[in-house]
Amino acid sequence: xxxxxxxxxxxxxxxxxxxxxxxxxxxxxxxxxxxxxxxxxxxxxxxxxxxxxxxxxxxxxxxxxxxxxxxxxxxxxxxxxxxxxxxxxxxxxxxxxxxxxxxxxxxxxxxxxxxxxxxxxxxxxxxxxxxxxxxxxxxxxxxxxxxxxxxxxxxxxxxxxxxxxxxxxxxxxxxxxxxxxxxxxxxxxxxxxxxxxxxxxxxxxxxxxxxxxxxxxxxxxxxxxxxxxxxxxxxxxxxxxxxxxxxxxxxxxxxxxxxxxxxxxxxxxxxxxxxxxxxx
Numbered sequence: 001x002x003x004x005x006x007x008x009x010x011x012x013x014x015x016x017x018x019x020x021x022x023x024x025x026x027x028x029x030x031x032x033x034x035x036x037x038x039x040x041x042x043x044x045x046x047x048x049x050x051x052x053x054x055x056x057x058x059x060x061x062x063x064x065x066x067x068x069x070x071x072x073x074x075x076x077x078x079x080x081x082x083x084x085x086x087x088x089x090x091x092x093x094x095x096x097x098x099x100x101x102x103x104x105x106x107x108x109x110x111x112x113x114x115x116x117x118x119x120x121x122x123x124x125x126x127x128x129x130x131x132x133x134x135x136x137x138x139x140x141x142x143x144x145x146x147x148x149x150x151x152x153x154x155x156x157x158x159x160x161x162x163x164x165x166x167x168x169x170x171x172x173x174x175x176x177x178x179x180x181x182x183x184x185x186x187x188x189x190x191x192x193x194x195x196x197x198x199x200x201x202x203x204x205x206x207x208x209x210x211x212x213x214x215x216x217x218x219x220x221x222x223x224x225x226x227x228x229x230x231x232x233x234x235x236x237x238x239x240x241x242x243x244x245x246x247x248x249x250x251x252x253x254x255x256x257x258x259x260x261x262x263x264x265x266x267x268x269x270x271x272x273x274x275x276x277x278x279x280x
Contacts, residue, residue, distance in 0.1 A: 006121030009033065013113035018089035018106040023137035026088060026109065027069040030116050030135065034073050037123040044070035054176035055154040056161055057136055060169040063093055063146025064139035070177070073119045073133040079187030080129065082119070083177050085170045085194060086112030086137035093140045093166030094148055108170070110272060111192035112137060132184055136177045140169045152237045155179060155261065162237035164244070170195045171241060171254050175261040188266035191258065194273040196251040227256035 013021065013029065021029075031041045046067050049057060061068040066088075090108040091097060097105065112135035119133040147153070152162050153172070156179035163172065170193050181189050208218050230243035230253060239260060243253045255269050 002121050002124040005124070006117040009120060010110070010113040010117035013116065014107045014110045016106070018139075021088055021106070021109075022066050023069045023086070023088055023139065024067065026086065026112070026135075026137050027071045030071045030073065033116065033120055034123070037120055039119060039123045040074050042072040042074075044072055052156055052176070052180060053154070054156050054180070056156070056172040057138070057176040059147045059151065059153040059163065060087075060093070060140050060166075060172055061138040063141040063143040066139045068136070068138040070134065070136045073116065073135070074131070075119060075123050076130045079185075080131040081134065081181045081184055081186040081189045082115045082131060083134045083136075083174060083181055083189065083191040084111035084113070084115030085109065085174055085192070086135045087140055087170060087173070088137060090140045090167075090169065091142060093146050093169060094142050095165045095167040096142060097167060108140075108194050109137065110194050114192050114272070132181075132186075134177050134181060136173045138173065140166070157261065159239060159260065160237040161239055161241055162234035163241045164234075165242045168241045168254070171257045174258055178258060178261045182263045186264050186266075188268075189262060189264045190268045190270065192270045192272055195254045195271045196273055221252055221255070223252065223255055223259065227252045228259070231257055
């Protein structure tokens with residue numbers, strides 16, 4: 001029963017209209033849901049994000065009037081860290097998305113919704129799993145203050161990033177939060193995000209076995225060195241947020257980008273964009 005409650009929680013959060021599920025409202029929902037289950041929730045507002053020098057995360061938030069947030073949830077602290085992308089509405093920023101399916105971008109925070117639902121279910125079931133959930137929240141909007149294509153920002157651990165496409169914003173947010181996750185000394189890190197359509201990570205056999213039990217399909221994609229090389233040739237920064245090479249595998253490039261910000265060898269990246277909707 002608690003598992004189904006968790007699944008429905010993730011669905012409800014993901015499908016709420018963006019005007020009713022802003023970053024602030026999402027953070028409030030997290031506190032209400034998890035504190036009822038005895039989970040400690042720590043507020044992480046803009047001031048804290050600035051103090052951590054999360055320049056990549058902050059660059060995504062500049063175009064929106066809605067303040068960013070990043071509630072941290074813990075089940076006794078612990079060696080497992082879950083990170084979920086929480087863009088409550090993604091217009092693409094200056095690199096504006098086509099209008100035809102933009103309404104679906106209310107669900108660009110499905111990764112964060114899944115993290116909250118997982119933490120809630122683990123706590124409710126009393127499972128002997130120690131974990132921390134990190135859910136960076138913001139909107140990606142165009143405005144006179146928005147980050148422009150080609151701008152350079154600095155991530156938490158000092159890497160400079162040339163953001164040539166502001167619609168590749170999820171990886172910028174995750175980059176900083178994955179850096180922060182490493183400060184928690186995790187034994188394993190799992191990030192979930194609606195980035196492209198694929199997934200990568202360690203222990204793929206376990207994912208496939210688990211998927212066979214739950215009915216969730218898993219497809220492992222390659223994480224070759226060539227994808228890293230495609231991003232490390234920008235003109236004025238250490239790394240680019242996209243590849244300029246024709247025919248480059250966008251999903252593979254996104255995962256290779258995130259890998260630059262993870263120290264924990266036990267890391268998995270689940271790209272859930274292809275399965276977060278009713279047709280997935």
